[in-house]
Amino acid sequence: MGDLVDSMLDLMRRLPPTHVEENVASLVAMCPDYADDLLGSVDQPLKVLTDRATGKEYLACDYNRDGDSYRSPWSNEYDPPLEDGTVPSPKLRKLEITANEAFDTYREMYYEGGVSSVFLWDLDDGGFAGVVLLKKTLTPQSPGEPSGSWDSIHVFEAAERGRQAHYKLTSTIMLQMVDRSASTRGSKEESALGKGGRLVSEKAEADNAKRDGEVTLSGSMTRQGEQDFPLQDQASHITNTGKMIEEMEIKMRNLLQEVYFGKTRDVVFDLRSLDDLEKARRQRELQKELVGFIKR
């Protein structure tokens, strides 16, 4: 019943992104038969795990999961260990090692911190597919500072066509930011004014006032792309997907900026106006009257 999965996905597009993990868990418990469909289609925040063999951090998602274990891109080992966990063919594993190195450099250049992981798998038609994961978390140094997290999930498919390769890319970025200063911001400015001698009564009021609150901007956006690139050798796959993912992240970062800081803010100011609408209305009436007066 594909209908049911559609309903579950529609639901996940509406419910708060901050609760995606609990809500997916609920849906899986409600419809266990569709767990795989759901887990394969809904992106969840990436988990950071530590490779026991190398001590390096890596990212866990549905693509490097086998049962309850996750494969590390650094040691190729599953944690908890699996006897017969799925691993890429030796040829593809070689490419995976190089890809992890390359995207680690990419991560350092753009994220200046965080964790990255690349996982590749063989496809039945002879091609291969992969996922490039990037995650960065900002933890506030003091309670007043904003915090945030960025999770990138780039899933691609590569098909070789002679000296060319065709790539299909689906990119999802999950972005969350929390600010705890919005509620008290205004009052700080006010008491600063009060110290200057003005607005003494308001200063007294500000001293008596208690304010507290939180602003959360969270969500995810998904975009797709397809592109052909020349193929010299196996390593070309890394430069090709690298360029494609870099372009996509630049494009999506602009889009996120527009939606998070532009669109949602516009809706707030559409609900309530800072300026007095009644005054503006009266001014317009007055203007109309004046125009009529001049015309006469």
Add this chain to the structure above:
Amino acid sequence: MDPAERIEAASKFLLQSPPGEINDVLNDVRNIISDDDSLQAGVLPALREYNTTQFTTAEVPGHQHQSIVSEAARVESSGDGEGEDEAASQDRYWDPRSRTSFRFDHLSLESSEPEPIEPDSESEPFRVALETASLQYLQAHYHDGVTSVFPVAGSSTRFIIQIVANKYNPTNFWSGRWRSEYTLDLAAQTLTGKILLSVHYYEQGNVQLSTTHAVSLALPPAIAVSGGAGAAAKALALVEAEESRYQAGLADAYAEMGEKTFKGLRRALPMTRSKLDWDRVLGYKLGQELTNSKGVFGQPA
């Protein structure tokens, strides 16, 4: 999961509905549960909770304005109704502005069975003054808002002012809701309140703004029941100042998140101000791996 647990999970989904999307969420949940009979009865408490906490607006039968359906608007049942009437008597709300009570259907969002209701004569004059001031404030700052002012039952010095503004734009994939509520306590000389904002943007994604703001402040002595219209206007001036201050603070928070948090998570371009040279990235890494006979992977590539 047993049927009761499934209804409980469905109820939790409904309570998380973004502004204006409760019917979409309900449709999804219907499909997932696929048992309309148990669903309809089972999720009624969740729908009631959603509507009253989200300040759902109702057409007042026989009048040209809307009023807010909330816990403060609930009409206490007189207690003579028994059994089957219990749910119905629970769902009577009143609009103080038109002195009308009505039955509200939490599923269809329709109001019916209007009845005249007599307000408490002691608190009514000041409540009316607050309502007039609140309607004026609404005109000045909200494009599309509804306000209701309720007396607190059993008190002639406490009032609840509620404001809600909704904008639904499904064709452009966004919706938003502003809710605020203030309790004016003239005996304790305090104004306590909260502002709650939710915005949903869902074109090829799911982005939500969710804010909370709680405030509590002392009233200037001029605001008293005896002060009449002047005192009511002053109380709403406090609300106006608080909401404008908060909105300005929110604008600053937006700027700060855009400047600091967003840039701190991912740069627009690397420090070098140019995109990566992928051939060099690869050459450099491969070269490094060849010189290190033992890389992090244990074996040279």
